[in-house]
Amino acid sequence: MNKIAKLFVTFISAITLTLVSFTSSFAKVEGEYIVLGSAISLTGKYSSNGVHTQNGYNMAVDRINKMGGVEVQGKKYKFEIIYYDDESNPKRAAQLAERLIKQDGVHYMLGPYSSGLTKAIAPVTEKYKIPMVEANGASRSLFTKGYKYLFAVLSPANQYLEVAIDLAVEKNGGKGVKIAQAFEQDAFSQDVRLGILDAAKRTGSEIIIDDKLPKELNDMAATLAKVKAVKPDVLVVSGHTKGALTAIRQISEMKVDVPMLAMTHCDAAKLSKQHGKKSEFALCASQWHKNLSYKDKFFGSGKKYAKDFQKEFGYDPPYQSAESSAALLVFKDAFERANSFDRDAVRDALVDTEMQTFYGNIKFGPGGQNVAKPMILFQVRCKGDDCENRVVAPTKWASDKFYHPIPKWSDRS
Amino acid sequence: MDFLIFKAPMLMVQASLDGILLGILFALIAYGMALQWGVMNIINIAQGDLVILGGYIAYTIYLWGIHPAWGVIISPIIMFFVGWGLYKLVINKVVDRDLFISILATFGIAIVFQQLMNFIFGADVVVAQSEYGTTMLFDNSVTLPNSKIFSAFISVLYAVALVIYMKKSRLGRAIRATAQNARAAKILGVDTEKVYAATFGINAALCGIAGALISITLTLHPYVGLPYTVRSFMIVIVAGLGNLPAVAVSGMGLGLFEEFADYILGTEFRIGAVFMLLVFILVYRRFKLSKKREYLK
Numbered sequence: 011m012n013k014i015a016k017l018f019v020t021f022i023s024a025i026t027l028t029l030v031s032f033t034s035s036f037a038k039v040e041g042e043y044i045v046l047g048s049a050i051s052l053t054g055k056y057s058s059n060g061v062h063t064q065n066g067y068n069m070a071v072d073r074i075n076k077m078g079g080v081e082v083q084g085k086k087y088k089f090e091i092i093y094y095d096d097e098s099n100p101k102r103a104a105q106l107a108e109r110l111i112k113q114d115g116v117h118y119m120l121g122p123y124s125s126g127l128t129k130a131i132a133p134v135t136e137k138y139k140i141p142m143v144e145a146n147g148a149s150r151s152l153f154t155k156g157y158k159y160l161f162a163v164l165s166p167a168n169q170y171l172e173v174a175i176d177l178a179v180e181k182n183g184g185k186g187v188k189i190a191q192a193f194e195q196d197a198f199s200q201d202v203r204l205g206i207l208d209a210a211k212r213t214g215s216e217i218i219i220d221d222k223l224p225k226e227l228n229d230m231a232a233t234l235a236k237v238k239a240v241k242p243d244v245l246v247v248s249g250h251t252k253g254a255l256t257a258i259r260q261i262s263e264m265k266v267d268v269p270m271l272a273m274t275h276c277d278a279a280k281l282s283k284q285h286g287k288k289s290e291f292a293l294c295a296s297q298w299h300k301n302l303s304y305k306d307k308f309f310g311s312g313k314k315y316a317k318d319f320q321k322e323f324g325y326d327p328p329y330q331s332a333e334s335s336a337a338l339l340v341f342k343d344a345f346e347r348a349n350s351f352d353r354d355a356v357r358d359a360l361v362d363t364e365m366q367t368f369y370g371n372i373k374f375g376p377g378g379q380n381v382a383k384p385m386i387l388f389q390v391r392c393k394g395d396d397c398e399n400r401v402v403a404p405t406k407w408a409s410d411k412f413y414h415p416i417p418k419w420s421d422r423s
Numbered sequence: 424m425d426f427l428i429f430k431a432p433m434l435m436v437q438a439s440l441d442g443i444l445l446g447i448l449f450a451l452i453a454y455g456m457a458l459q460w461g462v463m464n465i466i467n468i469a470q471g472d473l474v475i476l477g478g479y480i481a482y483t484i485y486l487w488g489i490h491p492a493w494g495v496i497i498s499p500i501i502m503f504f505v506g507w508g509l510y511k512l513v514i515n516k517v518v519d520r521d522l523f524i525s526i527l528a529t530f531g532i533a534i535v536f537q538q539l540m541n542f543i544f545g546a547d548v549v550v551a552q553s554e555y556g557t558t559m560l561f562d563n564s565v566t567l568p569n570s571k572i573f574s575a576f577i578s579v580l581y582a583v584a585l586v587i588y589m590k591k592s593r594l595g596r597a598i599r600a601t602a603q604n605a606r607a608a609k610i611l612g613v614d615t616e617k618v619y620a621a622t623f624g625i626n627a628a629l630c631g632i633a634g635a636l637i638s639i640t641l642t643l644h645p646y647v648g649l650p651y652t653v654r655s656f657m658i659v660i661v662a663g664l665g666n667l668p669a670v671a672v673s674g675m676g677l678g679l680f681e682e683f684a685d686y687i688l689g690t691e692f693r694i695g696a697v698f699m700l701l702v703f704i705l706v707y708r709r710f711k712l713s714k715k716r717e718y719l720k
Contacts, residue, residue: 053538055646058546195691222691226650228641231441232685232693238564239431251548255642259550263557263568284550 039351043090044080046341047116049106049131051123054098059278059330060123063146065323066334067091067120073308074338080345087345089338096122100130107134116140117353120337123330125149125167125198132160141357143340145333148297150201153377160378161360163336163369167198168205169385170295171246173403174272175209177293177387178244181270181414186214190242190268192221192233192257194249202248202274202295218242223249230256234266244270251279262288262419269415272387277328282390282397290392291416294399295385298329298369302386302407308339309368336369389413433564438682444571446678448636450671451578452651453658454585455629461664462602462622463518465525469533470655471648473627476536477502477634478643479544482551485638491551494635495577499628506627510620518619533648540645553639574636581632585625586667598622657701 039045048067051060068091074080075088092114096103103122110116111134119135121128121144128147132155135142141159148167152160178187191206193199210217218240221233230247234257237245245268247257254275261271262285276282276294300316309315315335319327340363345351348359364373370383388399389412400410456470467473480501481494509532517528555569589595600608601618609615633651637643658677662669677697684696 053541055541055546055644057541192690221689224691224694226647226694227690228647228650229441229445232438232682233690235434235437235441236686238566239434252642252644252647255548255550259642260568263570264566265557265559265563279548285552 039087040090042079042085042087044087044118044345044351045090045092045114045116046118046120047092047094047107047110047114048120049094049096049103049110049122049127051098051127052093052095054096056098056123056127059146059328060098062328062330063123063334064093065319066145066327066331067338069319069322069331070308070335070338073335074342077308080342082345082349082351089342091120092116096127098124098127100127103127104130104134107131111135111138111140117351118341118356119143120334120341121145121147121162125152125201126196128152129197132157135159139353139357141344141353141360143337143360145337146330148201149197150204151197153375153379155377157378159357161340161363161374162379163340163372164297164333164380165383165385166379167201168208170202170205170274171248171272172205172209173385173387174246174270174293174295175206175213175215175244177403177412177414178270179213179215181412182243186210186216187243188240189215189217189244189246190219190237190240191217191246192219192223192230192249192253193247194223194227194253195225196250199248199250199253199274206246223253228252228256230260231264234260234264237268238264238266242268244268244272246272248274251275254279254281255284258285258289258292265419267416267418271416276388276390277399278330282392282399286395286397287392287422289390290397290422291413292390293387293402293412294390296329296388296399297383297385298332299386299388299399299401299407300327300332301401301409302370304366304368304370306339306365306367309335312368315368332369336367336372339367340365340372433561434686436561437565438686439679440565440567441571442679442682443675444567444575444678445682446675447575447578447671448633448640449651449654449658449678450674451582451629452633453655453662453674454582454667454670455626455633456655457659457662457664457666457670458598458629459622459626460659462598463514463619464522465514465518465529466522466656467626468526468529468652469536469648470626470630471651471653472533472536472540473502473506473630473648474634474637474651475643475645475648476505476540477627477631478638479540479634480631481635481638482544482549482643485551491553491635491639492573494551494638495581495632498631498635500631502631502634503624503628506624506630507620509627510623514623515616515619533652537645537648544645546645548642548644549638550642551638555639568640570639574640577632577636581629582667582671585629594618594621654697657697660701661704 050064051057071089079086079088094106096106119140119142123146125147128144136157136159143161145163148164150166150168193203219236254273272293274295281289300312302312305311316327343365344356344359348355372380373382375381387403389402390397391400402408402410402412477498480498481491485491517525553570558567597613597618601615605615658673662673685693
């Protein structure tokens, strides 16, 4: 009897196991759901931006599902996302990607937060031929490796501040300018630096300070003292939020006068809030701003998106959320054009993507980067103690005129 | 661009002052480390994270609308109890073990602290504003942020107070006795358990002060503690244990060395240069001690 019972249990569990593995291998589409997978930083050092990314994804999933979902072969499907927390750790992210694909049977991936983690996941998705639309990895090296299943809705990192150099040259009457630059030694910032080097060569500008900041560094006094001594036309700083906050703190304390200051990560650092008037006139590169005039039928305009986002999550959407939402719109569009759940058909449809979203135009270049959308620059401007970011370039969307040159500290109140 | 510093002599003044002011702040953190290292024979990997926690306390009162400079009084008081609790919870179990166990334990504490701070304060980089302005010297060519001068001043003040306290007070003498010979102190009636807890508390309080000063001079983030640990470790290695003047001098020396390395070797070699110096000093000390037929303790 005991033996029979044991046999019975074994039999049942074997069947259950088979069933589980059977269903999971078809988990790409379960019933009326298209299942997407994403490893995302919910804890660890990227957790705040990880949450912005997740909120962006969720917002778009809700919206698309509510507005009828995705139509494939005459049937309506809804999106569903499986999330895992990658703890801001690239190794963990790669493991989770593997798990999503092999155990959960996910056939379509959404990207994680940051270039570093996207770099860790891309080889995995590539190996299993899983199309991944990512919205938060801008590093140029992602797009030079010949990945075939990687698609990014954002502009690559080297484009971040090129516009700023063009602007400086334009203000200088078309002549080359003197550039001082300080970049953190990480993949993203160094890509931004390469963009500046290209722009300098193209415009005949000269780079007179080229500092590489160690990752541990939280003091830029030496770099800024050099800047004070050599008086460049433009100062470019990129070192994530820490770099942006440190730069503004020390520029204002050391009274460094430069006609133009260009940076990255100003909005992530909440520069205008944390430093107030000290950050006025800083130029910042951004992937998106709510005042841009792009439109789509799901979110309407950028302003409408910002309003809905604010209602749902209680804060103004940073560009990390907007680009994440756009990734879902791209997937929906690709599924409908492919009219199939075949991975390669979806991948081919992604290659042919050419659409406008509230976030911007999207068309993928040969490396998978978005080539249809320019970077924008905004400038921090203050009224009294109230500071905000206003778009100043490209001129098509500029809400304000670019203020140049920055007044000297002795003239600023 | 090469050797700009030699073309513009004012840069040398600027670099020296920057280095010294920052070095004094680091020396304060290092002094706490030297103190508890000397007394308890524990290398505290969580030192930097205690500093950052102290900084967040100052940042929190800043968010409540109180000037962050008050953090240099409030933060050490809270941090003293944090240190005391930490001792009762974890450190008392590893205090008699070998150095490796204590490194592992404090490394664990560091990770827990980082995650807790991330959880409570968020992963954003934050700064507190002191609005202290700037002092200009030599026709505006040398600028000194008043917040840095303030932080150096406060560091010196607390360090001097601590030295007097260690010399004069009952607890201070008990701490020094325990540092010299814990067993003998115990036999003579010193409650070493209490001394250890107090030492760890005082160390945490020093970290609290340094953290409050960092919140108004530099930036705060849950994961930037480690560089402070490494820096104070280095200062202690160079200066030796229980020698405040040496800690102060080596702190300022390292600050200066770093600033000048930045100008001469380039910013990217700044931290590397400090590590090279550390290797050089360790080898040199080893060499000197082997001549004297002693051993490096």
